[in-house]
């Protein structure tokens with residue numbers, strides 16, 4: 044199973060197996076990882092699944108929808124060039140090993 | 150010490166577990182749910198779940214490991230059948246008795262059944278549980294014509310999903326418009342046009358007069374306005390009623406819901422209740438209300454957990470809700486009952502706009518279509534009690550977040 048490395052605000056690394064087709068938000072939440080909330084069950088409606096994606100993987104991600112783009116403007120922690128909503132990223136073999144930083148606040 | 154017993158592992162029940170442990174509660178936690186699955190999320194059931202053909206596991210709040218790691222005792226697939234308040238215990242359908250120090254009732258709401266003849270009742274589909282949606286999905290591939298009864302969120306979301314799957318969908322709506330209780334006439338009309346544009350045959354002011362089953366298994370429906378429809382599947386989303394049975398039988402105060410105070414306590418101080426099942430006085434409402442939403446279930450559960458952990462907590466969150474229909478994301482923040490003015494930002498034709506609902510000059514609710522950032526900002530405005538002027542609300546060049554900071 045492909046792996047995702049979630050790095051929390053304190054710098055702790057958590058490597059989790061996330062099945063293809065699951066979103067990065069689901070991978071974190073279902074395993075009880077703190078730092079991603081996912082209040083809207085991944086509907087792209089709440090922005091509580093904000094993460095910063097390692098630059099090496101940015102190009103491999105699905106394109107950002109207009110809704111995601113707008114929601115990222117209202118995140119609790121600062122939006123950066125690498126900001127994405129983790130519920131909009133589905134796991135694929137291509138993304139194996141992806142590293143995402145979790146923000147201080149959701 | 151017998152700890153906390155939770156009846157119902159939906160959005161409220163699950164959140165209560167998570168918040169209790171995060172809040173430092175170390176006592177025993179026991180969860181009872183009549184549904185055989187590990188606790189799972191409902192919103193995707195009428196939305197992406199069917200469309201994406203996703204695995205049931207993707208709906209789980211947590212994997213099984215979580216519950217063992219957090220020492221949560223699960224009783225799944227068994228119902229709680231009685232509460233004995235004098236002895237502080239709960240009886241389950243399998244005869245087991247569990248004692249509690251604190252009891253949390255999170256039974257949600259029960260679907261309102263469609264009134265049809267007995268031989269047809271068993272054939273009607275509802276959208277409430279994973280089991281329901283599995284049954285739908287098993288039949289859907291062989292069905293071409295669907296009739297959906299009900300013009301509320303769940304019926305419409307399902308209709309949209311079915312249209313996207315290429316089905317021919319008719320929707321029978323008893324009222325004069327879609328989502329009448331929950332959105333303004335402007336938004337209702339906008340969505341009516343979208344549904345029709347996507348091929349759904351929406352019929353207002355009508356319902357089923359009679360329905361019969363033909364030899365080939367299909368249904369023939371005569372509507373109250375004299376039309377005949379035939380379909381392979383009949384799906385109803387005509388609302389829910391709060392599940393107060395256990396609470397009432399135990400003598401807890403109920404009135405269209407289990408009545409709770411600001412700490413989500415029932416009339417018995419060691420019994421709490423949260424979610425779709427409860428009725429409460431919200432600081433933003435002038436009479437007791439009941440809210441069916443994830444936000445409400447989650448935030449009430451958080452208050453219960455905090456209270457059990459000995460913290461001061463009060464439920465006063467700004468209510469919010471969302472619905473996905475086709476490419477439209479509707480988001481509702483605040484409580485709109487009693488609004489007397491609507492100010493719009495953004496053109497309806499653009500498919501992205503925000504409606505500000507006022508009572509007098511006080512902003513009481515904000516409804517958005519594909520404007521998630523406005524929705525997030527509106528929640529903050531409503532929580533802070535900030536009412537932009539009508540002109541500010543309408544002015545697209547003013548960022549809503551900016552209005553908060555003044």
Ligand SMILES: Cc1cc2nc3c(=O)[nH]c(=O)nc-3n(C[C@H](O)[C@H](O)[C@H](O)COP(=O)(O)OP(=O)(O)OC[C@H]3O[C@@H](n4cnc5c(N)ncnc54)[C@H](O)[C@@H]3O)c2cc1C
Nearest residue numbers: 157159160161183192228229256257424425441442443446
């Ligand atoms: C298809 C669908 C789509 C939805 N979409 C949205 C949406 O987009 N946004 C939104 O905000 N809300 C949505 N909702 C509403 C939201 O899911 C509910 O408001 C929320 O689930 C309420 O949480 P709850 O914990 O009160 O009840 P539920 O989540 O319904 O959980 C109640 C649980 O209690 C169990 N139970 C009941 N009685 C007993 C008993 N006697 N013994 C043991 N177990 C019992 C049931 O099996 C159930 O699992 C949707 C609901 C559905 C059904």
Ligand code: FES
Nearest residue numbers: 081085089090130
């Ligand atoms: S989970 Fe709500 S936007 Fe991602």
